[in-house]
Amino acid sequence: MTANDYLGALTGVRSGKRSYYPEYVRTAERLERAVGALDRISRALVRTGEGPRALVEAVVRAAADHVQADWLLFALADGALRAARPRFLLLAGENLVEDERLFPPDALAHLRILRTRPWEAGEPAGSGVRVPMTLDCEPVGGIAARPAAGMEVADTDLAVLRVLANQAAVALHNSFLVHATMRLRGRTEQLSEAAEQQARDLAARNAELQETQRRLIGVMQRQALDDERHRIARELHDSVTQDVLSAGMMIEICRSDLTEPDADLAAVREKLTEAKALTRHAVERLRAAIYALHHNESEPPGSLPVLLERLSTVHLPTDLEVGVTVLGEPVPLPGEAEHSLLRITGEALFNTVMHTNATRARIRLRYLPDRIRLSISDDGDGDPGQLRRTLRLASATNLAGTHRGLANMRARTEELGGTLAIRRSRIGGIQVLLEIPLPLEAG
Template identity: 30%
Template sequence: MGAEVNGTKVPGTGRELLPAYLVCAVVALSGVVWAVLTLIHLDTVTAYDQFHYSVQNLLLGFGFALSGMLFAARPTGAVFGWLLMTAALTVTVADVLLITITLGLLPASLGGVACVAGMVFYMLFGLLILTQPVWLPDGRLGSVRARLYVVVMLLLCVAQGLYAWTLVDGWMGVRNPMAQGAWAAFWHRTEPVSRWVFPTGIEVAQVLALLVMVVKSLRSRQYLRDTWWVAVPYTVWSVLALLTLRVDIPEAVDRPVRYAAALVWPLCLGYVSARARAWYLDRAARRVLATLLLTFLLLAAAMAAAGVLLSLAPHHRDTARLLPACALGLLLGVLLRPTFRWAARVMDHYFYGDRAHPYQVVRGLAERLSRAPDPGDTPQLLGDAVVGVLGLPAVSVTVDTRHGPRELVRIHDPGPVAEEFPLLYRGEEIGRLCVAPRPGELALDPQDREAVQVLAGQAAPALAGARLYQDLQSSREQLIHAREEERRRLRHELHDGLGPALSGLRLQVDAVRRGAGAEVARPLSEVSDGIGYAIKELRHITDGLAPAALDGADLTRALRQLADHLSSRSLRIGVAVEPDPLPPLPAALQVAVYRIASEALNNVVRHSHADRAQALVSASDGRVSLRITDNGDGFPSHRDCPGVGLRSMAQRSEELGGSFALTSSVDGTVVDARFPAGPGTTSGPRSHASGSLGAEDF
């Protein structure tokens, strides 16, 4: 089963579920006809012993129709879903045919059709009882053994149904043609074998089914979590069926328990499927489910009200016919519209939450945007609306700047199957909103797509203003990266070119001075000292251009050298990188990471009183992270003003479009800096710090 949604096959949509809609419509209509005829001719139909079984079967039919369509809409549950819906169709059609034939509204010749439909339901019902544990939780037979088990149980249920139905002379006053003639004679001749199949074979199969459920629950906690809802009523029904075969259960106990099980078991079976909500259910399917739920509730309410009125009214023939019909019509007329609205809202909200009403989501986003103190918060608010309100798993917001696309927000990883939505402002595409489909789905369904499109249109004007800021930020980052690259080039030229040249010149001057006379030696010594001072100044200049530790060494080695230099007997500092080795990083990024690490670790040494500290550098998903942790005392609680060192670390992070956070408590301090991996790649949220700040060197 499947339909095309955005070029991707999605199960349970459009025409694929039309047969299921038709089955549900027939079930609902049959229930209405049965209820009306029953209430009008209550004295007649209740005189038959099988009436209460008909009520029980009708409850099963409605429940099986609801749960069957839920399973049929799943990509893996079509077979089990149609098994349930076929059982619902046969039992409701059989009930309606039997009551109409009993009341003389249809010819008695249709009794054979009604009995065959009842027999088919009897077989399918037995198959559901005996095989439910292997179908759940997703309606799929996961192994060859499970398929073989179902086939064996099907043969057993067919044999049981064919034999058992020959023992039923009639139902609701309708004669059973299968209980007489050559067909019945054949099964009577096989009675020894048939009696072993029923009830002994059925008892063994029922016990086996319960054991399968117990074993699967013990072997898989996930199976137990997914199916315990239906396991309880299923076990009650199974145990009751086993006892009925051997023991006479009092009617006062048997009848209420069967009614309760017939009501609860199929609904819990559908809830097992609906609980996951990891599959697509279109608007038409939700409306069918709402209609079934509505019909079920209204029929129950009407029959209960009619029963109460009949018990209070005089028992005259005309009153007995008229009063229930009036009560039913009145209740249906008064409750139809508001109850349908309620049922539709329940279905929409359960399966789709706020995405079933995208304009309410947009209104909520508009209110949050109006309260936002900074227009730069728009990307984060948009991402939160997509993930937090709509419940989609991942999102990213990207805008186009002069220096290329910049990712403003990424909440989880949208992945390769994500769908892009253009952000349009005054006819120009200013960026893209990238959204991942729900788990188990290959594409966004129409409700999700509509909600995201409206959100993108609402947020685009605010993002257009944010793009101007990103242009400025991108230009700033480009300048910083160019500056650091130029500083690195100048340092190498000064260190490797001018520095050695001055050192060589000083060596030559010293060599001439040693061979010259006293009159020349003194001026040459002064020249040599001057050259030495120039070399010292040159080293000072080159150290200012870039950290000396990064000269000729990669970032990992420089950080480990820094940790070795700062470690002592009372403080152990470790350095870890993920992955090892790190990928090539721009010069500006290496300098920023090293400077922040140096500043943070020096403060650990001077102020934290820690005995352990750790520096972790990780690079993944286009971002580089630095995390410094220690187990020291934290910052004094009475200081809340960041010092020079903290401001310097935050500034270095902001300059490269990154973020900076500091958290301090009595258990230690955590410094967390994050950067885009390259110039103009991404821009994270602005820096922030939490905790009590105020160490003197910051």
């Protein structure tokens, strides 16, 4: 191989000695232009972060400068890179034009081909040059230009335009992804801030709701105790009035008997003893009523065991001892459920006070995993069989007045999904037994 052959392989120049230097000079100029073009390409493509338009403008100027174009057109095919903007841009001199109505006729012909048939970019329309722009081996548009008069466009120049076009397609796609990510990030931050604010608002509303519920439950608990006190006061008023009137009548009879010359002093003494018993009974019931009315809404709310302890003090005649026993781990209950359980317990204790001679009453509350068991027992002389018959009769005939409380107790129990039974207690009297399933939902 001759020296010229080695030199031709290195430079791409194959000529004799007389033409060697001019060809070398032209080749060196092309290489220098290619290096300059690559530099312009790199400077254009690093503007991806500035947004799609800045990128397209930089590509158009770099390409036009490389081929010294009278005009240069950058265009995307219809349907390709749908989110990219602008879709086409013409550089004529120093002016950037987006309105196709202002395009030169030859540039408009290239635009139509690039928008509809970008794969035909190798076939110029009338004048100028055109190269395709591809992304993932698919044509997505191209670059067309009309070089200045006397400008010879070599294959290396077309290769530079293809590199610039293809890298522009990649950069446009990346620019869209970058800005989409930034928009999503901004939207995410806005949504996150809105969610945090909403969470704070919900926390505040929840705190207000919990406070309102706490107050409502407290009111309902106090109302249950107050209702029981008022009913006791009303019933005791009627019974005390009857006792006092009876005692007064017996005393009046004794006075009348004592005026007789042959009065039976033993009979008078017996009547006075009975009158004394009636007055003592009336005093005890008045004491219980006064105690019940004295403890009013100033009492703070509490759990069901605490409220049962308070309720046990409402029924407080001197001859009745009331005890409360709680077994298991207490669980919170809806206010309506606690209200019903308190009213049922109060009704049972009231019946014990009013209708038996009991000296002891026991309230037993047991928390089980799946239910609550509540029993109210006494050591009086009540008959459970008779009470069961009375309850059936009250439910069947809708009795008013006496023993209507038994039907109310069972109705409240059934509203909670539970059962009520009346049986003989272990301490000798009546036992009212409730079983309520858990969990209980607020009504």
